[in-house]
Amino acid sequence: MALPDLSERLKHLDATLTSIEKVLDLDKLRAEIADLQEQVGAPDLWDDQANAQRVTGRLSALQAELERATNLRQRLDDVEVLLELAAEEGDEDSRAEAEAEINRLAGSIESLEVRTLLSGEFDEREALVTIRSGAGGVDAADFAEMLQRMYIRWAERHEYPVEVYDTSYAEEAGLKSTTFAVKAPYAYGTLSVESGTHRLVRISPFDNQGRRQTSFAAVEVVPVLEETDEIDIPDEEIRVDVYRSSGPGGQSVNTTDSAVRLTHIPTGVVVSCQNEKSQLQNKASAMVILKAKLLALKKAEERAQLDELRGDVQASWGDQMRNYVLNPYQMVKDLRTEYETGNTQAVLDGEIDDFIEAGIRWRRGQSLN
Template structure:
């Protein structure tokens, strides 16, 4: 526990909380709502992290006392209670240890997540919507705010794609291990012959761009289209042409936003997504150059997780071998085990590469 506290640097954390408290108390804080939101979000996150560490330290001290009491009184019930609490504390320490492994350049950022249906027709579109629900439920379980920027609905069922933000520090470092191709095997509810169907959906995770990032976007290289927002089945969501689609002509990257706000707000959100994609493109190009110099390719495989609903029930990560026998709980957002295993696996890969 001491080594974890040292890595997290509790003294710096307390100093940061004090500084942010001063900023949050400023009477002109909300003159700039975006900056204010960042201050309050960062403050809330650090206060939660600090409380988590301090509570865990108290639990460790308490469990030691409980074992001493059980030993002194030779009481089986107290000893059983102490052992149960020790197991719970051990699990909590492991979860906190994972947080210390998020030390990448962009790991502390908020995250932009895009989910796309891939091979598998209507089943793939339905699976993409299942994954969207899985991640938003995961965020809800943790109290993380999310904002959906764009959803493209498929004709029969499900979605073609969706982009949303997870607005909490370290969301990128945490969710980046979810990137890749997800595979679903089940009896298709859309097949009147009840045949087994395999379908695929892709997950992309990007760090939110900050002012310190160097992402140069020439307005003359953008094509901006406005259109009317639409929901499932073509139903109008907004009565005005407020949805925005931006095409970055040199790279061919296309982003859109239609989350029922004004055209100006949708344009700003679309530009934020475009900036994140261009930043990631720069990062990948730099990584490719580094790999070329080292004479090796990426160690990341594309297909990363299998969700099997028939003929047996299992969700398995193909990189870490972590698996769960209850797919419904996973699809309901209980994915922390997969995320923690993925973060540990990534650290092992990075250490081996170094």
């Protein structure tokens, strides 16, 4: 690309990054970081472990967000100097280096721009992810475990803490269901586009005749509630069951009845938690999950009522939203955005940012229609 074209492209990237910086409000971000650092320095911080984890987790995430934005600004300034050097000295190597860096910057800035599209009521919250195996027998249970691994790997790539609340193992292999939290700001807004039915096509490793099998798993993402959220659940509306935690194959991993299952009687919503060693801790964690799911249910009902009033009731966009085809060819394709890749292993290893970003842009476009 010629130098004038590179200069023009650089101006466009600079304008985009400036717009992003205004939306992120870097001064406000720095002020919140300073406040959180003051809280972290308090000697009694860890007297309340739940609050301490929330404070330190948010501090880490906001510092990473600020560093990401400031690092992009520094890179943009550096490449501008490199481009000027290439123009003054007619240095082809500098021009080529500048072009390569501009290409890298374009991808990074575009990725950060997606973050500014997360402006929903609960988008900035942490996320609770539930995965359930669907049709497809043991292959579906195995697929549910593959998806859990995919999302946890994605969180690890971004250094987001993950806490598994409950895991129900299938008899032969895989998972019947699992619920885990991704503890990072905007985790809900980011992962909410992953809600829906996921479909896997492959040669079944559990079929001794080597036949191709289609299986399904459902992904549900809800925001973690905060203390200020108004969700009041009377005690008489909840049934509490306790049981022993178990591992793969039903093997006991706890000799006491510490696992807790909560059933919200009016709605039939059931949640469970067996991650903690004590029954009280598991009950508290299960209540967090239950409140989050009831809030999501309430919001869904409100949206349905609005759609009915508008006379514009549509099927959920999340139904069978993505196909993972491992045989007879390799392809992962999102059916809403049309985004696809042939690198299936990378996707299953947690490289799903491109799918998430495409989903966020797609959702934004749908809301504007």
